[in-house]
Amino acid sequence: GAVVSQHPSRVICKSGTSVKIECRSLDFQATTMFWYRQFPKQSLMLMATSNEGSKATYEQGVEKDKFLINHASLTLSTLTVTSAHPEDSSFYICSARNVGLAGTGPQETQYFGPGTRLLVL
């Protein structure tokens, strides 16, 4: 239980294009999902918190018009990197908070998707 998937796992795109990344909780409902970014050899950086049915909460310094987040259902959140530039190249990881799924860990545990590696040329 508590499996989170991400698609695609790897994407290469041209500068100026938009890229959509999907995050799905496969066996539980996630009212809250999180989007992180991680540059090589650096810590995880929380970009935004996504709540089902409402607007995402962005961390300071993260452009909400550039990183569009949609959490339309209890099992799906999407991150769209608009007008991507080479400096947006990074490892994007989502996580979903598992509340109440017995036997898979304590409540409030965040389970991570496998990540999406984005390279913008």
Next chain:
Amino acid sequence: GQNIDQPTEMTATEGAIVQINCTYQTSGFNGLFWYQQHAGEAPTFLSYNVLDGLEEKGRFSSFLSRSKGYSYLLLKELQMKDSASYLCAVYDSNYQLIWGAGTKLIIKP
């Protein structure tokens, strides 16, 4: 401010035991997590402590002292596959997850 400290890097020998420490200063406390992250991969959940004491799970154990703002992750019978970064994270009073920078563990044969 909120802060989590853990060593940047540690080295240990295959078959040995290693203890990775984590100290935290947060506004409130609602639990401490340890995650393992292999290079190029996403973190995976290892353990959760919310009460003082030791939680054992196979070769891995996690300890918490809330009064000292201190936790450690103990890895026994080290295997080469344990080479990874180990991330300490704390939920503050608002259930915001505060992350440490991670400890890179290098296992030598």
